Amino acid sequence: MSKKNRDIIYKLEQLRKGALTLSREQLEKRAKAKYSQEPLLLALLELKQSKLAKNYKDTFFCSSVLTQKGEKITSRYCKNRFCKVCNRIRTGKLINDYEPILEKLVEKQFVTLTIPNVTAENLRSSIIKMNKVMRLIQDKRRKAKQPLIKGIRKLECTYNTFLNNYHPHFHLIIENEAQATDLIDQWLFYYPEAVIQAQHKAEATECIELFKYFTKLTSNTGATYENGSKVKDEWQFPEAIDIIFTNIAKLRIIQSMGGIRLINDEIESIEAQIIDKETIKEATGVYFWYGENWYDPYTGELITNFCPTENLNKYRKKIRYLQKEKQYE
Numbered sequence: 001m002s003k004k005n006r007d008i009i010y011k012l013e014q015l016r017k018g019a020l021t022l023s024r025e026q027l028e029k030r031a032k033a034k035y036s037q038e039p040l041l042l043a044l045l046e047l048k049q050s051k052l053a054k055n056y057k058d059t060f061f062c063s064s065v066l067t068q069k070g071e072k073i074t075s076r077y078c079k080n081r082f083c084k085v086c087n088r089i090r091t092g093k094l095i096n097d098y099e100p101i102l103e104k105l106v107e108k109q110f111v112t113l114t115i116p117n118v119t120a121e122n123l124r125s126s127i128i129k130m131n132k133v134m135r136l137i138q139d140k141r142r143k144a145k146q147p148l149i150k151g152i153r154k155l156e157c158t159y160n161t162f163l164n165n166y167h168p169h170f171h172l173i174i175e176n177e178a179q180a181t182d183l184i185d186q187w188l189f190y191y192p193e194a195v196i197q198a199q200h201k202a203e204a205t206e207c208i209e210l211f212k213y214f215t216k217l218t219s220n221t222g223a224t225y226e227n228g229s230k231v232k233d234e235w236q237f238p239e240a241i242d243i244i245f246t247n248i249a250k251l252r253i254i255q256s257m258g259g260i261r262l263i264n265d266e267i268e269s270i271e272a273q274i275i276d277k278e279t280i281k282e283a284t285g286v287y288f289w290y291g292e293n294w295y296d297p298y299t300g301e302l303i304t305n306f307c308p309t310e311n312l313n314k315y316r317k318k319i320r321y322l323q324k325e326k327q328y329e
Contacts, residue, residue, distance in 0.1 A: 024304065024305075027303070027304050028304045028305060028306040029088065030063065030085055030088065031292065031293055031294070031304050031306040032306055032308075032312070033084035033085050033088055034062070034063060034084070034085050034289065035292045035306070035308060035312070035316075036084065036312060036315060036316060037059070037083070037084045037085075038060065038316070039316045039317070039319060040217065040236050040238065040241070040319060041056050041059055041060040042060070043236075043238040043319050043321075044056045044238050044241065044242055045057060045060070046238075047238060047239065047242055050242050050246070051246050051249075052242065052245055052246055052249070055078070055080050055082075055245075058078040058080065059078045059080050059082065059083040059086075061078070062076070062077055062078035062080075062083050062085050062086060063075045063076070063077060063085045063289070064076075064288065064289040065286065065287070065288055065289070066286070066287040066294055066303070067285075067286050067287075068284055068285045068286075068287075069284055070284070077089070081245075081248075081253065082215075082241075082245050091211050093263075094211045094254065094263060095211055097263040098152060098207075098211070098263055099207055101260055101261075102151075102152065102173055102204075102207040103207065105150065105151065105173070105174070105175040105176075106175055106176055107175070107176040107177055107203075108151075108173055108174070108175065108176075108203070108204035108207065109173070109174055109175075109176065109177055109179070109180035109201050109202065109203065109204055110171070110172070110173055110201070110202050110203070110204040110210075111170075111171070111172040111173075111174055111180050111183060111184065111199075111200065111201045112169060112170070112171055112172075112198075112199065112200040112201075113130075113169060113170040113172070113183070113184070113187045113199055114167070114169040114170075114194060114195070114198040114199060115130065115168065115169070115191050115193075115194050116193055116194060116195070117160055117163060117165040117166060117167050118165060118166055118167075118168065119165050119166070120165070120166065120243045120247075123157070123166050123168065123243065123244070123247040124247040124248075124251075126168055127155065127157075127168050127247065127248065127251060128251075130155075130168060130170065131251075131252075131255075133187070133190045133191070134153065134170075134255075134257075136190065137149070137183065137186045137187070137190075138257070138258075140186070147179075147258070148257065148258040148259065149174055149175075149179050149182075149183055149257055149258050150174060150175040150179070150257060150258030150259060150260060151172055151173050151174030151175055151179075151256075151257050151258060151260070152172065152173050152174075152210060152254065152255070152256055152257065152260065153170050153171070153172040153254075153255050153257060154170065154171050154172070154210055154211070154253060154254050154255075155168065155169075155170060155248070155251070155252075155253050155255075156168070156169055156170070156171060156215060157169070157215050157244050157247075157248065158215060158216050158219065159219045159237060159240040159241070159243075159244065160219070161219045161220065161221050161237070164322070166240075166243070166244065171210060172210075172257075173204045173207055173210055174257070174258075175258070177201065180201040181201065184199045184201060187199060211254070215241070215244050215245075217236050217241060218234035218235060218236055218318065219234060219235065219236075219237055219240065220232070220233060220234050221233045221234070221235060221320075234318065235318045235319065235320040236318055236319045236320070237319075237320055237321070237322055238319065238321060239321065239322045239323070240322065287303050292306065292307075292308055293306055
């Protein structure tokens with residue numbers, strides 16, 4: 001197992017614990033998530049005629065006030081799927097509920113199903129068709145009296161800066177290699193134009209990676225050095241991100257299959273979290289977000305030790321508009 005994957009597992013394990021309790025470390029990670037997403041949200045709010053303007057505003061103010069009463073701390077969450085703060089909690093909940101189920105699957109396979117990239121105008125209809133195709137595949141197995149494909153699937157979508165189009169695709173963890181092979185064959189039956197090499201199956205060793213994120217917020221511009229080698233030049237493109245978020249609105253991102261119980265991924269039930277005794281010392285208090293931390297308005301004391309790194313501050317500035325007249329660095 002690579003060091004990167006070990007780090008991912010460790011972080012997600014800590015996140016899963018943080019869905020139930022709130023330590024100072026978890027609170028600092030929440031501060032990092034909130035701090036890192038604010039410039040992008042401001043950029044999204046500047047877009048004209050976005051259908052999600054109110055949602056972006058709600059996310060910008062998500063978890064801006066923390067209220068402590070005894071051993072519990074509460075906050076108002078926006079609950080939007082693109083919010084990093086809410087998704088940390090939601091991911092922890094999904095891992096906590098789904099991982100024991102996935103671990104029981106026999107010969108688990110991690111499967112990727114793709115279709116050719118689509119334009120912004122065709123993104124939502126393409127995703128709806130992908131979901132329909134999955135149902136058709138299951139219906140065909142049901143009519144043939146074959147076992148249904150059993151597992152969990154997740155929708156993801158990325159933006160291609162070279163072609164100015166979008167790449168919706170499924171990641172799945174399903175039971176056994178035979179089902180994985182048949183699923184890919186059936187997928188290519190319904191999508192004969194799809195690239196065969198882009199469909200992939202492999203042994204699933206780290207199930208929790210399935211729940212990390214819906215869309216990667218950065219896209220590579222494809223810049224190269226003079227010697228021809230590629231530059232890791234990734235930016236956040238607000239217009240493209242807005243198109244993705246708008247087109248997946250009210251569509252299910254995580255879907256159980258083959259009789260696995262669907263887990264409710266809403267976070268209302270854990271809005272009040274039990275805190276470690278060392279997290280905040282006072283028995284009661286209200287703390288307000290300002291800049292990069294929450295603070296006590298009476299004493300000015302910060303409640304976490306979070307301090308942005310140089311790389312994080314660089315990330316916050318990596319925003320580039322698709323319309324050239326709006327670009328800034």
